Amino acid sequence: MKIGVLALQGDVREHRKVLQDLGVEAPEVRTTADLAGVDALIIPGGESTTMGKLMVEGGLDRAIRERAERGMPVYGTCAGMILLARAAGGGEPPLLRLMDIEVQRNAYGRQVDSFETDLDVPALGPPALHAVFIRAPVVERVGRDVDVLASLESRPVLARQGALLVSSFHPELSGDARVHRYFLELVRQRQEF
Amino acid sequence: MADVGTAKLKRGLAQMLKGGVIMDVTTADQAKIAEDAGACAVMALERVPADIRREGGVARMADPLKVKEIMDAVTIPVMAKVRIGHFVEAQVLEAIGADFIDESEVLTPADERYHINKHVFKVPFVCGARDLGEALRRIGEGAAMIRTKGEAGTGNVVEAVRHLRAVLDGIRQLQATPEEELMTVAKELGAPYELVVETRALGKLPVVNFSAGGLATPADAALMMQLGCDGNFVGSGIFKSDNPAKRAKAIVEATTHFNDPDVIARVSEGIGEPMKGLDIRSMPEAELLQTRGW
Numbered sequence: 001m002k003i004g005v006l007a008l009q010g011d012v013r014e015h016r017k018v019l020q021d022l023g024v025e026a027p028e029v030r031t032t033a034d035l036a037g038v039d040a041l042i043i044p045g046g047e048s049t050t051m052g053k054l055m056v057e058g059g060l061d062r063a064i065r066e067r068a069e070r071g072m073p074v075y076g077t078c079a080g081m082i083l084l085a086r087a088a089g090g091g092e093p094p095l096l097r098l099m100d101i102e103v104q105r106n107a108y109g110r111q112v113d114s115f116e117t118d119l120d121v122p123a124l125g126p127p128a129l130h131a132v133f134i135r136a137p138v139v140e141r142v143g144r145d146v147d148v149l150a151s152l153e154s155r156p157v158l159a160r161q162g163a164l165l166v167s168s169f170h171p172e173l174s175g176d177a178r179v180h181r182y183f184l185e186l187v188r189q190r191q192e193f
Numbered sequence: 194m195a196d197v198g199t200a201k202l203k204r205g206l207a208q209m210l211k212g213g214v215i216m217d218v219t220t221a222d223q224a225k226i227a228e229d230a231g232a233c234a235v236m237a238l239e240r241v242p243a244d245i246r247r248e249g250g251v252a253r254m255a256d257p258l259k260v261k262e263i264m265d266a267v268t269i270p271v272m273a274k275v276r277i278g279h280f281v282e283a284q285v286l287e288a289i290g291a292d293f294i295d296e297s298e299v300l301t302p303a304d305e306r307y308h309i310n311k312h313v314f315k316v317p318f319v320c321g322a323r324d325l326g327e328a329l330r331r332i333g334e335g336a337a338m339i340r341t342k343g344e345a346g347t348g349n350v351v352e353a354v355r356h357l358r359a360v361l362d363g364i365r366q367l368q369a370t371p372e373e374e375l376m377t378v379a380k381e382l383g384a385p386y387e388l389v390v391e392t393r394a395l396g397k398l399p400v401v402n403f404s405a406g407g408l409a410t411p412a413d414a415a416l417m418m419q420l421g422c423d424g425n426f427v428g429s430g431i432f433k434s435d436n437p438a439k440r441a442k443a444i445v446e447a448t449t450h451f452n453d454p455d456v457i458a459r460v461s462e463g464i465g466e467p468m469k470g471l472d473i474r475s476m477p478e479a480e481l482l483q484t485r486g487w
Contacts, residue, residue, distance in 0.1 A: 007212065007449075008212070008449050009211070009212040009213045009233055009449060010209055010211060010212060010213075011208040011209055011211060012211070012212065013211070014208060030449065030450060030453075045208070045209045046209050046210075046211070046212070046213070046233065047209065047210070047213060047233040047234070047269050047270075049228060049231070049268060049269055050213055050231045050232065050233045050269070050445070053229075053231045053445075054231060054445070054446070054449055057446065078209070079209070090268060091268035105268060106268065109290075110264075110290040110291075110292055111202075111206055111270065111290075111292035111293065111316060111317065112197070112198070112287065112290060112292075112315045112316050113197065114197065114202045114205070114206065115195040115196060115197045115202070116195065116196045116199055116201060116202060117195040117196070132201060132202065132205055134202060134205045134206050134209060135206065135209075135270065135292070170205065173201065173205050173208070
């Protein structure tokens with residue numbers, strides 16, 4: 001199984017490290033040719049405006065949309081969550097519009113308002129998940145087919161729709177691989193179809 | 194229950210900037226051009242380094258009103274510069290909500306012996322360095338990100354190359370050094386022992402390391418990435434060139450696709466004249482900015 005990490009900009013290395021520690025091949029994806037060689041994709045944290053523009057420039061937006069519509073699992077963290085959303089408030093970058101969620105960018109404020117906290121995630125079981133929020137977006141509206149896996153102050157911060165997974169926080173920074181494991185499980189289930 | 198201003202959060206924002214280009218801007222309009230070109234952050238300042246160099250005088254933190262205008266104009270993170278050791282300028286920038294502070298040798302130092310204690314701030318800091326010892330001293334003071342200094346405002350990449358190679362050579366030497374020699378190495382580097390040990394184990398700096406100071410072309414940007422930096426600062430190189438919007442976009446693409454000569458060739462075509470550069474060997478020692486910092 002190969003899980004690509006979109007390597008246009010952002011914390012690519014951190015995601016690859018978590019995946020490699022879990023024994024998974026994690027090539028960088030910069031082009032449509034790179035994308036063709038992977039079974040699933042992680043869109044990392046970074047600047048959604050930068051990633052969105054670079055995605056369009058190389059035709060990766062169309063290629064990712066096509067693959068995802070045919071069932072390729074995609075996990076987006078922070079900027080990745082914004083790019084997967086149907087709509088984004090607070091300045092909209094070029095979006096993939098794959099998932100039925102509406103997000104608000106920089107919803108908690110500026111960098112001085114970034115925070116770390118513990119989240120209850122029933123799908124992962126105890127203990128609480130330590131979560132790192134950096135200039136993080138929140139989900140403002142979710143569609144009927146979206147499962148909210150965790151919320152903070154009653155706003156969704158971890159959600160899933162079919163083979164799409166999003167988090168407003170950065171599991172790749174907290175040293176707890178459970179969200180990545182959850183995504184791997186999702187990819188495995190898809191492959192069995 | 195929630196923690197703010199932790200080292201993880203401060204270093205984390207720098208991690209989100211990796212693979213990107215941070216551009217110097219002096220107006221809200223320039224900030225928009227930078228954002229549209231794909232910059233991952235902007236650096237708000239009163240004058241770009243090339244103008245600071247030309248006009249002389251004391252270079253200080255930008256007017257807070259200007260920084261706020263730039264913050265209002267874009268959604269990407271906004272950085273701003275303070276003078277070395279000027280912790281009150283830093284308090285001002287933290288108060289208005291700047292996302293990152295650059296304690297920068299490009300401005301006139303306010304303290305010729307001590308840098309800011311960056312641990313006491315919630316906002317992250319980036320600092321310049323010319324070699325491993327300087328980088329680790331700044332991290333020891335709380336810097337959440339390092340940029341190799343280069344020689345700002347020259348449009349000449351030679352010093353950026355020299356400083357990045359010096360930092361990376363320092364790390365490689367550390368990895369070849371037996372453990373019992375590390376305390377003496379720390380003494381010689383003038384760096385905290387714990388950070389020397391950590392850097393040796395990681396095989397890289399414990400924080401993100403961008404290059405800076407003299408980058409002017411897409412090929413310059415890709416050169417620095419291939420040498421091994423995490424991303425690029427481009428200062429005067431964009432808004433002192435013929436066609437800032439086109440050049441900015443080309444430098445962003447060259448930074449992402451730094452290993453693909455076809456892309457670098459394509460984006461380098463027909464983007465107008467780069468800024469006119471300076472030959473650093475012909476510059477008097479007193480005009481160098483890189484020697485500021487202790």
